[in-house]
Amino acid sequence: MIGMSLTLMIENSGNTHDKDPAVKNQIPDLKGMLLSELEELVSELGQPRYRADQIAGWLFTRGIQDISEMKNLSKALKQSLASKASVAHSRIARTKRSRIDDTEKLLIEYPDGARIEAVILTDDERHTGCVSTQVGCRFQCRFCATGMMGFKRNLSAGEIVEQILRMQQRLAPVRLNNLVFMGMGEPLDNYDALLKTIRIANAPWGLAIGARRMTVSTAGVVPGIRRLADEGLQINLAVSLNAPTQELRAHLMPIARKYPLNELMDALKYYAETVGRLVTIEYVLMKGVNDSPEMAIMLGRLASGMLAKINVICYNEVKGVRYKSPDNETFTSFITNLRRQCPTVVRRISRGSDIAAGCGQLCVLPDAE
Numbered sequence: 001m002i003g004m005s006l007t008l009m010i011e012n013s014g015n016t017h018d019k020d021p022a023v024k025n026q027i028p029d030l031k032g033m034l035l036s037e038l039e040e041l042v043s044e045l046g047q048p049r050y051r052a053d054q055i056a057g058w059l060f061t062r063g064i065q066d067i068s069e070m071k072n073l074s075k076a077l078k079q080s081l082a083s084k085a086s087v088a089h090s091r092i093a094r095t096k097r098s099r100i101d102d103t104e105k106l107l108i109e110y111p112d113g114a115r116i117e118a119v120i121l122t123d124d125e126r127h128t129g130c131v132s133t134q135v136g137c138r139f140q141c142r143f144c145a146t147g148m149m150g151f152k153r154n155l156s157a158g159e160i161v162e163q164i165l166r167m168q169q170r171l172a173p174v175r176l177n178n179l180v181f182m183g184m185g186e187p188l189d190n191y192d193a194l195l196k197t198i199r200i201a202n203a204p205w206g207l208a209i210g211a212r213r214m215t216v217s218t219a220g221v222v223p224g225i226r227r228l229a230d231e232g233l234q235i236n237l238a239v240s241l242n243a244p245t246q247e248l249r250a251h252l253m254p255i256a257r258k259y260p261l262n263e264l265m266d267a268l269k270y271y272a273e274t275v276g277r278l279v280t281i282e283y284v285l286m287k288g289v290n291d292s293p294e295m296a297i298m299l300g301r302l303a304s305g306m307l308a309k310i311n312v313i314c315y316n317e318v319k320g321v322r323y324k325s326p327d328n329e330t331f332t333s334f335i336t337n338l339r340r341q342c343p344t345v346v347r348r349i350s351r352g353s354d355i356a357a358g359c360g361q362l363c364v365l366p367d368a369e
């Protein structure tokens with residue numbers, strides 16, 4: 001029964017555009033618009049093209065949350081703009097800073113009460129925003145706190161951009177210079193909003209973050225990987241693999257029942273060859289589950305011969321989940337065995353684990369505030 005309902009959810013995971021609040025309400029959200037769309041809008045209002053540049057400046061450089069804050073627009077223009085469009089806004093409901101590293105987790109709340117977590121990671125000159133694309137997640141990976149929340153709704157492009165702007169506000173005057181779409185949700189399950197966000201984040205009139213400084217992390221949505229490869233963008237792709245066999249992967253990550261390991265590996269090769277960039281294989285080590293020497297050898301063989309690097313990280317324990325992190329000796333021996341098969345292996349250190357900001361730990365429960 002569980003298997004059946006899960007299959008149904010994965011079948012329905014293609015276009016969930018109808019759950020996009022901006023689309024549902026039929027009110028365009030300025031923060032989810034490309035410059036060309038802003039130009040079209042101002043032209044409809046009988047305004048010159050440069051007004052679109054001014055509006056983009058207010059939205060993406062200053063991060064305003066209401067049309068009334070656009071000070072160099074006339075009152076009449078602000079009123080007609082407000083009759084045609086809205087501006088996504090949110091509030092930072094809570095922050096938590098790690099005591100062990102320079103990581104901060106934000107709880108962000110949207111006007112309808114939807115809440116997500118976002119994480120800012122700082123490493124010298126590198127300021128990375130870990131972005132959520134959905135409220136919850138439908139994919140139910142067994143080890144993941146977000147999966148335990150279930151799926152609430154997609155975030156619209158404007159809401160995702162707004163989330164990045166709130167992180168930017170928190171960091172100011174320092175600027176975010178990296179984005180990883182690795183927060184709550186499966187980015188490729190909210191494809192249109194993700195792509196719009198990437199285009200706005202990458203544009204000089206938008207957030208001006210280089211494409212090579214953005215990474216999309218997926219649990220293995222094969223059609224989304226192939227589609228992204230064909231977009232002509234230079235963004236990085238990471239896949240949360242976590243098992244070197246179809247059987248184990250399907251057990252840990254039910255999405256593998258729909259998109260089996262062999263199809264996933266073919267899609268990763270296609271991405272790497274089409275975009276010309278290394279694909280990152282993320283492997284979270286769980287004690288007694290996927291940390292044996294045999295698994296290391298199988299994983300190395302899977303990745304050898306393709307443009308890929310493997311990031312190995314110890315599991316961040318999640319309350320209510322039975323998986324545990326392996327000891328240091330097992331971690332080291334896994335890496336050694338893996339490197340015999342595949343030289344590009346990175347031993348990753350978990351960030352923000354004391355504030356549940358690590359991979360797979362993001363979760364908003366009703367009592368989160």
Ligand code: SF4
Pocket residue numbers: 137138139140141144145146147148183184185186219240360
């Ligand atoms: S690992 Fe990713 S895809 Fe899987 S349940 Fe968590 S958020 Fe969803």
